[in-house]
Amino acid sequence: MTALNAGIFTLVGALLVALIALAIALSSRPEQPKDGVTARVYRVRRAYFVVLGVVLLACLGLTLPRAPYLAARSAVPPDIRVAVTGWMWTWRFDAISGDRVLVEPQNLTIPAGKLIEFSVRSGDVNHGFGIYDDQDHLLTQVQAMPGYTNQLRYRFPAPGVYHILCMEYCGYAHHLMMTTIHAE
Numbered sequence: 001m002t003a004l005n006a007g008i009f010t011l012v013g014a015l016l017v018a019l020i021a022l023a024i025a026l027s028s029r030p031e032q033p034k035d036g037v038t039a040r041v042y043r044v045r046r047a048y049f050v051v052l053g054v055v056l057l058a059c060l061g062l063t064l065p066r067a068p069y070l071a072a073r074s075a076v077p078p079d080i081r082v083a084v085t086g087w088m089w090t091w092r093f094d095a096i097s098g099d100r101v102l103v104e105p106q107n108l109t110i111p112a113g114k115l116i117e118f119s120v121r122s123g124d125v126n127h128g129f130g131i132y133d134d135q136d137h138l139l140t141q142v143q144a145m146p147g148y149t150n151q152l153r154y155r156f157p158a159p160g161v162y163h164i165l166c167m168e169y170c171g172y173a174h175h176l177m178m179t180t181i182h183a184e
């Protein structure tokens, strides 16, 4: 399934759910209250419901193309493949393919602007592989799970230092589960 098809299916599904919700809301309409104030509050609530539905659908349509899940299954080969393993309480970059990549167990150097594919797994419990910029704004993330390998594709936008932090509480030294990626 292409990303476009999946996006269209999701949007159509959301529209159907919205229509069903609207139909239920209309068919179970309460008896019209006699009190004028209550009637006005009901009207405002109905308008609010419709506006909220339209805003949520618009947000879904605008943000859906940016969802990372289908990009990870794209047929386009990445420039560089990196295997990442999380353990209590460290990250390790293991297997690498591609040129101009320097790897040490705790330190990865990759070229900026290239499509990097991280194959992320865990050696023990669930961790979260989160990539942050040097201001600690989250850029992208994926779960590191025992028994599964999750793919995360990312293009580091500019040269610099990127921080890797564990995003899932994994024990008393969870806060020490940090490393860096250097993009050059």
Ligand SMILES: [Cu+2]
Residues within 6 Å of the ligand: 127, 128, 166, 167, 168, 169, 170, 171, 174, 175, 177
């Ligand atoms: Cu953790």
